[in-house]
Amino acid sequence: MTSLAARVAREFGSPALVVDLDVVERNVARLQAACDGVGVANRPHVKTHKSPVLARIQVDAGAKGITCQKLGEAEVMAQAGIDDILISYNILGTDKVGRLGRLLAGTRVSVCADNATVVAGLPEAGAIAGRPLGVLVECDTGRERAGVTTPEEAVALARDIAGREGLSFEGLLLYAPEDRIAQTQAFLDEILAGLRAYGLVPRIVSTGGTPNLRNLGRIRGATEHRSGTSIFNDRMMMACGAAALEDCALHVVATVVSRAAPDRGILDSGSKTLTSDTGGGLDGFGLIREYPQARIARFAEEHGFLDLSSSPEKPAVGEVVRVVPNHVCVTVNMHDCYVAVRGEEIVGEIPVAARGRLA
Amino acid sequence: MTSLAARVAREFGSPALVVDLDVVERNVARLQAACDGVGVANRPHVKTHKSPVLARIQVDAGAKGITCQKLGEAEVMAQAGIDDILISYNILGTDKVGRLGRLLAGTRVSVCADNATVVAGLPEAGAIAGRPLGVLVECDTGRERAGVTTPEEAVALARDIAGREGLSFEGLLLYAPEDRIAQTQAFLDEILAGLRAYGLVPRIVSTGGTPNLRNLGRIRGATEHRSGTSIFNDRMMMACGAAALEDCALHVVATVVSRAAPDRGILDSGSKTLTSDTGGGLDGFGLIREYPQARIARFAEEHGFLDLSSSPEKPAVGEVVRVVPNHVCVTVNMHDCYVAVRGEEIVGEIPVAARGRLA
Numbered sequence: 001m002t003s004l005a006a007r008v009a010r011e012f013g014s015p016a017l018v019v020d021l022d023v024v025e026r027n028v029a030r031l032q033a034a035c036d037g038v039g040v041a042n043r044p045h046v047k048t049h050k051s052p053v054l055a056r057i058q059v060d061a062g063a064k065g066i067t068c069q070k071l072g073e074a075e076v077m078a079q080a081g082i083d084d085i086l087i088s089y090n091i092l093g094t095d096k097v098g099r100l101g102r103l104l105a106g107t108r109v110s111v112c113a114d115n116a117t118v119v120a121g122l123p124e125a126g127a128i129a130g131r132p133l134g135v136l137v138e139c140d141t142g143r144e145r146a147g148v149t150t151p152e153e154a155v156a157l158a159r160d161i162a163g164r165e166g167l168s169f170e171g172l173l174l175y176a177p178e179d180r181i182a183q184t185q186a187f188l189d190e191i192l193a194g195l196r197a198y199g200l201v202p203r204i205v206s207t208g209g210t211p212n213l214r215n216l217g218r219i220r221g222a223t224e225h226r227s228g229t230s231i232f233n234d235r236m237m238m239a240c241g242a243a244a245l246e247d248c249a250l251h252v253v254a255t256v257v258s259r260a261a262p263d264r265g266i267l268d269s270g271s272k273t274l275t276s277d278t279g280g281g282l283d284g285f286g287l288i289r290e291y292p293q294a295r296i297a298r299f300a301e302e303h304g305f306l307d308l309s310s311s312p313e314k315p316a317v318g319e320v321v322r323v324v325p326n327h328v329c330v331t332v333n334m335h336d337c338y339v340a341v342r343g344e345e346i347v348g349e350i351p352v353a354a355r356g357r358l359a
Numbered sequence: 360m361t362s363l364a365a366r367v368a369r370e371f372g373s374p375a376l377v378v379d380l381d382v383v384e385r386n387v388a389r390l391q392a393a394c395d396g397v398g399v400a401n402r403p404h405v406k407t408h409k410s411p412v413l414a415r416i417q418v419d420a421g422a423k424g425i426t427c428q429k430l431g432e433a434e435v436m437a438q439a440g441i442d443d444i445l446i447s448y449n450i451l452g453t454d455k456v457g458r459l460g461r462l463l464a465g466t467r468v469s470v471c472a473d474n475a476t477v478v479a480g481l482p483e484a485g486a487i488a489g490r491p492l493g494v495l496v497e498c499d500t501g502r503e504r505a506g507v508t509t510p511e512e513a514v515a516l517a518r519d520i521a522g523r524e525g526l527s528f529e530g531l532l533l534y535a536p537e538d539r540i541a542q543t544q545a546f547l548d549e550i551l552a553g554l555r556a557y558g559l560v561p562r563i564v565s566t567g568g569t570p571n572l573r574n575l576g577r578i579r580g581a582t583e584h585r586s587g588t589s590i591f592n593d594r595m596m597m598a599c600g601a602a603a604l605e606d607c608a609l610h611v612v613a614t615v616v617s618r619a620a621p622d623r624g625i626l627d628s629g630s631k632t633l634t635s636d637t638g639g640g641l642d643g644f645g646l647i648r649e650y651p652q653a654r655i656a657r658f659a660e661e662h663g664f665l666d667l668s669s670s671p672e673k674p675a676v677g678e679v680v681r682v683v684p685n686h687v688c689v690t691v692n693m694h695d696c697y698v699a700v701r702g703e704e705i706v707g708e709i710p711v712a713a714r715g716r717l718a
Contacts, residue, residue, distance in 0.1 A: 115619070140619060147619055258474060271689050275630070317477065334692070359373060359374055
């Protein structure tokens with residue numbers, strides 16, 4: 001019988017982005033159960049899949065709402081009827097604040113901020129919507145990305161938010177390094193004490209990250225969690241122990257197009273298909289399920305360089321394989337459409353509807 | 360006066376992909392003059408820009424035709440009236456060969472092949488089109504990507520092509536490492552001698568690469584050249600001496616959204632905007648024109664981590680900057696549209712029409 005991968009390639013072309021909805025549903029249920037188990041609300045991050053169809057599966061399974069990383073993602077989700085959206089990003093500039101206000105007029109939406117410049121621009125969104133915009137203070141407990149770096153700054157920014165017409169202080173956004181839970185707890189406790197002194201209570205304390213699911217329930221005061229990658233999983237999640245191979249719902253179907261020497265070959269999927277994301281230092285650029293010892297050693301834009309020297313079996317030209325990406329979030333972002341399957345059956349197509357949208 | 364970058368961000372959002380058509384036209388003219396100067400036809404590679412509008416500028420400046428890396432790119436270009444298309448890739452599978460045949464029916468198109476499996480599938484395209492498909496033999500002289508690795512294989516594959524109804528032997532495709540011109544010449548000479556013994560003459564001997572423009576005219580027998588990146592240039596081209604900063608026609612307009620500590624900040628452009636392509640080992644993920652000593656140290660999906668420790672001036676939250684990408688070809692592929700400018704003036708939008716197309 002022709003393999004699923006070969007049928008996908010024949011019907012939809014190669015390379016193709018394939019999602020197994022059976023595995024998705026298992027992954028979604030597992031995340032929801034983990035959140036339910038510790039009494040933390042589930043607010044999955046849709047930056048991973050960028051699809052209202054998949055967001056709906058998450059909400060129907062019990063998610064309280066969703067997280068977006070860009071305003072454009074939130075607009076697409078809201079238009080599809082997804083409500084209660086947290087945009088975990090500093091929204092800045094009159095154009096974006098205007099869009100945010102129009103979004104807020106019809107959808108429950110909150111944003112985060114880590115500085116006073118951003119906070120000062122946000123009231124206009126509340127004014128446009130005719131109701132206050134909820135704002136969370138983004139806190140950094142060691143990742144050194146965005147986020148205020150001291151509890152004092154967090155409290156000051158919360159007071160700034162609470163004091164502005166058009167805004168309401170909604171809570172705190174955390175994205176703790178996985179090995180800094182104690183420090184994050186101390187940081188959070190200090191903020192909470194500081195806020196109490198001013199009569200401020202966070203409605204939301206949001207934690208984040210699929211690798212941090214192992215810490216779920218370990219931060220006292222956390223009310224909800226943002227997990228993106230767990231809907232699909234990938235080589236990064238396998239490497240950090242957050243998933244097994246059978247939990248990987250997303251593949252790139254790719255074809256071997258050249259075997260110019262005994263120990264090497266070329267896949268028709270390169271950096272424009274899988275991206276050159278190393279997944280934080282993984283060896284190679286993806287896992288070929290049919291040839292797990294073949295190494296995707298490097299990329300040109302449309303060429304995946306296969307090192308077959310350690311692979312006892314070697315694929316022939318024309319063979320179609322499934323690649324587990326290093327990092328699904330960036331891989332999905334390269335594609336306009338998923339081919340949806342259930343096990344060995346092709347069941348349809350799902351647009352990556354929020355891809356390429358304005359920030 | 361408000362900077363161009365800030366006006367782009369306000370009118371089109373941030374991040375945005377910006378192309379300066381004045382610089383494009385200079386770059387296109389320079390490439391054409393270089394090819395004309397040594398009597399080699401210019402067949403620019405449109406994988407870089409994926410836009411029929413920009414391909415038309417190249418053809419109007421004197422390009423003989425264009426090069427595509429995917430069938431989907433060629434389909435978009437042909438639909439826009441661009442003729443004489445070389446697809447520098449092994450086309451494989453009945454679906455793709457069928458599309459190729461339908462394309463060939465209305466457009467001059469040739470492909471390359473490096474193995475007998477691919478060659479055996481191609482005659483169907485000629486049969487569909489009702490005229491022979493030109494096929495070039497892809498040769499590898501050291502890059503170890505695709506391509507036959509010996510002159511004997513090249514001659515054998517050329518004979519295979521020439522002997523099949525529905526195909527015509529069109530020539531040879533080279534992509535020599537920049538420092539292997541003598542070896543490439545020897546390889547080519549041996550193929551040409553071998554072909555002569557069978558009465559075969561290549562109509563096309565195609566060389567490739569923007570860095571190889573410094574070798575233009577140095578391979579005897581080459582008839583045309585494929586250069587992609589030179590239309591825009593980037594940090595890779597600056598690093599290898601193929602371009603200067605003023606030759607860079609493409610920028611990502613990005614906004615500083617966080618400055619959580621004195622020596623760091625966050626740009627609203629991460630791996631989903633600029634890609635995690637290191638440009639072959641460049642330091643950092645792009646050059647900020649306004650802050651050349653700021654380092655884009657790493658990426659999250661929508662976060663560019665700025666290390667400002669070596670930058671005497673440091674941007675404030677809300678400041679809009681222009682980033683020269685490490686690698687323009689993969690950066691363009693992330694976007695659906697260019698904002699076109701001429702100097703300080705915004706002149707319109709150009710769709711990245713061939714992005715996201717089927718291979």
